[in-house]
Amino acid sequence: MSPRSLHLNVFLFACGHHRAAWRAPDSSVDQLGDIRYYEAIAQTAERGKLDAIFLADGHSAEHLEDGPRWFLEPLTTLTAIARATERIGLIGTVSSTFYSPFHAARLLASLDHISHGRLGWNVVTSMFDAEARNHGYAAMPDHAQRYARAEEFVTVAKALWDSWEADALLGDRAGRYADPGRVHAIHHHGDFFRVDGPLTVPRPPQGRPVLFQAGASPQGRDFAARHAEAIYAVAHDLPAAQAYYQDIQRRVGAAGRADTVPIMPGLVTYVAAGQAEARAKQQALDALLPVAASLRQLESFIFQDCGDWPLDEAVPPLPALADFPGPKGRYATILRIIETEQPTVRQLLGRLAAGGGHCTVVGTPDQIADHIEHWFVQRGADGFNLMPPSLPHSLDDFIEQVVPILQRRGLFRREYRGRTLRSHLGLDE
Structure with missing residues (x-):
């Protein structure tokens, strides 16, 4: 068995995950509609050899006076970033409550082609009534119905990606463009969807985009155990992280899967040469809240x-x-x-204020590397979904000061070994 490898994603969110980051004098608030801002951050993350960048999504605009949340739509943003980067994975959020499976599968397959196999799909069921009212609902469907719809949604999306066999596309100028015997209708008639297929986009380079999920409720954890190929988590401390980790691994086994499913809690870091300086960075943002x-x-x-x-x-x-x-x-x-x-x-x-309860570490580069290593060795995490409190500053600090320590300790890659997100995560095509 090959040794475990540490995984690091970065969650890009507006001016940073601290609720007051946009109010800082040097904030990026005036750049949020400029795609070059996101491209530059992604290039920084790629320079640090991170597995992927991740974009969440929301479907309502409330309390805008409190600061920015959503600006550019995530899949559109990732399409541009795909052209500005070469190796780093690109994870976008698509709601199974608000999209249809054919539409989502087509968008995601297209982006996997555009990025040459670097796409991940964060599957969410959404949560707020204000979002539901923008999509024809009077209120959000109940929890059980949302997960029942998500189950069918993901099943249909997978079938659509599989509707083109790997060798179906021929491109023979003297003969056939595709072999119709290797492109199949799916004829799905379910409780929520009717989809005949096949997909209009040939099979994605990775076979299927990598499925991410963040199941927390018992139903959500079971859903993640059946479908997720990597999991985001919320863990305030190591005991909570270990309990979640053990529970998910048990559920994955009970679902009959032998897969490795990396689990990545969120991590907020304030990095500086000394503890007092790091604490001052945190306090400077807190004072603006x-x-x-x-x-x-x-x-x-x-x-x-x-x-x-x-x-x-x-x-x-x-x-x-x-x-x-x-x-x-x-x-x-x-x-x-x-x-x-x-x-x-x-x-x-x-x-x-920063990260909404995710684990927060304030300290020197070595202290933060110690924390990451401890959670990794003690099976609280297979890696982390970095949540920089301020962008791009906090990510710059992490890439320049913490990543080299993790590399010297043999915990994290010095170079990418492959070109797809699946290869970064050690997953099968």
């Missing part, structure tokens, strides 16, 4: 009004995880922060 915007962010995580909570008193009791109607992963992390740190409301707001 308006309380009202922070409370609105907390409300979006816990699905209740907290505008009248006293800031310097303990967080009021919250419903148990089993009774929570929203996304389970983030909520479970908030409950764990409250349990282990017993913060005031103000302290909780600061804790959630």
Whole structure:
């Protein structure tokens, strides 16, 4: 068995994951509509030999006064980035609640061709009623229905990618363009979709784009165990990360899969030559954070009004995880922060300011490398989905100062060994 390899993605989000990053004097807020901004960040990540860049997505525009969230559509953005880079993987988010399988499969297959096999698909079921009302729903369908639709959606997308056999495209100028005997209709008639197929795009270079998912609820974890080829996670500390890691591996085995499924929790880092300097970077962003915007962010995580909570008193009791109607992963992390740190409301707001509860490390390059290595060795993670609090500054710090240490320790690649995202992740075509 070959040794495990550390995986690192970077999650690109507006001016950075800290809610006040856009307010900093040197922020990138005036560049968010310029594709060159994203191309330059992707080129930095590629210089650091990261596995992939990742773009999330949202379908509503609320509380715009609080700062930027969504600007350019992710697949459009990744198409441009594919032309500005050569090796780094490109992971985009597509909602199984709002798209149709044929449309999504066609877009994703096209981008896998454009990037020569570097595409990943982050499968989400979406979560907010405001998003649903932009897509013909009065409110978001319930959790069970969203996952039932996602199950059928992914099954159809896979069948469409497989509708072209690997050798179906002939391109014989003296004869046939394609062998019709190797291109198949799928004739899917399900509860949510009717799709005859075949896909209009020939088989993607990777066979199928790499499927990412972030299952947190029991239903979401089972879905991830059946379909995901890599998994994003939320883990506040190592015990929580290990518990999630062990549970997912058990579910993958129970699903009859022998696959290696890399698990990558989010990681927020503030890097500097000394601890005090790193802490000062964090405090400089925290000082720019308006309380009202922070409370609105907390409300979006816990699905209740907290505008009248006293800031310097303990967080009021919250419903148990089993009774929570929203996304389970983030909520479970908030409950764990409250349990282990017993913060005031103000302290909780600061804790959630960058990354919304994902693990945060403030320190020197060696300290951050130590943290990454410890979680990796102790089976809390196979790698991390980096969430820079400020872009491009925090990513520059990580690539220039932390990656060389990980490389010297033999934990992370010095060069790409292949050209596809599957090869970066050690997955089969």
